[in-house]
Amino acid sequence: EADIYQTPRYLVIGTGKKITLECSQTMGHDKMYWYQQDPGMELHLIHYSYGVNSTEKGDLSSESTVSRIRTEHFPLTLESARPSHTSQYLCASSDRTSGSPSTDTQYFGPGTRLTVL
Amino acid sequence: KNQVEQSPQSLIILEGKNCTLQCNYTVSPFSNLRWYKQDTGRGPVSLTIMTFSENTKSNGRYTATLDADTKQSSLHITASQLSDSASYICVVSDRGSTLGRLYFGRGTQLTVWP
Numbered sequence: 001e002a003d004i005y006q007t008p009r010y011l012v013i014g015t016g017k018k019i020t021l022e023c024s025q026t027m028g029h030d031k032m033y034w035y036q037q038d039p040g041m042e043l044h045l046i047h048y049s050y051g052v053n054s055t056e057k058g059d060l061s062s063e064s065t066v067s068r069i070r071t072e073h074f075p076l077t078l079e080s081a082r083p084s085h086t087s088q089y090l091c092a093s094s095d096r097t098s099g100s101p102s103t104d105t106q107y108f109g110p111g112t113r114l115t116v117l
Numbered sequence: 118k119n120q121v122e123q124s125p126q127s128l129i130i131l132e133g134k135n136c137t138l139q140c141n142y143t144v145s146p147f148s149n150l151r152w153y154k155q156d157t158g159r160g161p162v163s164l165t166i167m168t169f170s171e172n173t174k175s176n177g178r179y180t181a182t183l184d185a186d187t188k189q190s191s192l193h194i195t196a197s198q199l200s201d202s203a204s205y206i207c208v209v210s211d212r213g214s215t216l217g218r219l220y221f222g223r224g225t226q227l228t229v230w231p
Contacts, residue, residue, distance in 0.1 A: 108160030
């Protein structure tokens, strides 16, 4: 079982609210990621970070923002939630299993199921 | 078009039976292929990882195969158990970028009945 945690696990909020999804890992991994996943669909990368003070946007455009002030913490924020943001959000972190970054193994958190009414 | 296609989309089998899940990909240049298991409401958990030079890898009752020439992979589950009910996701990584981009399939939803 990976030591990566997400809170809350479930969140139901109204349109226009500001929310922050928390993600923390105790494995000392430098790389962290946020994915969005709709039912029956593939995961889409929305943000990633190589380390402290490093954040990049992923393949899927997202109105959310992230920060990486500490190695173990990678929160995701939505300034004004909308129904289109309803989805499952998965956080992951990775180590280096070999010399190539493409063989990093990603460990996933349990996810946050967000519903915006 | 998704660069990782999985079949079948869903599968129902009886406990104790074997099954095989398929993954076809077009990702290039290829680096490695992973199979993940995702229980409902949980994050994916890695089962196997195979690089270009590996054509089979086992993890308990799970055996993955890879044919890099035809760009196909399969995950064989032996003597299925109720706890095998989950979504099985094929993930292919390229080596064309520093990040090692991951391409996710949509998964095969496996249900094991008693």
